[in-house]
Amino acid sequence: MGTTHAITDRLAALLDEEHELRTRAMHHGGGLSRDEQSRLSKLESELDAVVRLLQQRRALEVFDDDAR
Known part of the structure; x- marks a missing residue:
């Protein structure tokens, strides 16, 4: 069960970062930099x-x- 917890923790961290980038793109009318776009794709x-x-x-x- 520990492995599943580690996977869900990783998923939560990735979702947080994705949300941060998408929020930044929406609030800064210019969108994302190339590096940020690349990171979002990854x-x-x-x-x-x-x-x-x-x-x-x-x-x-x-x-x-x-x-069982």
């Missing part, structure tokens, strides 16, 4: 990967519970 990819990992982890937990 965040989106990381978020996708972490969500897939969490889904896999949770599926394994369900499977393990059914095996």
Whole structure:
């Protein structure tokens, strides 16, 4: 269960950073710098990967519970 907690912590951190960048873009009418745009793109990819990992982890937990 500890691994799942670490994954959800990582997911929360990524979501916080994504939210910060998107909020900054909205409040600073000029959008994001190239570096910020690049970081946002990387965040989106990381978020996708972490969500897939969490889904896999949770599926394994369900499977393990059914095996008992």
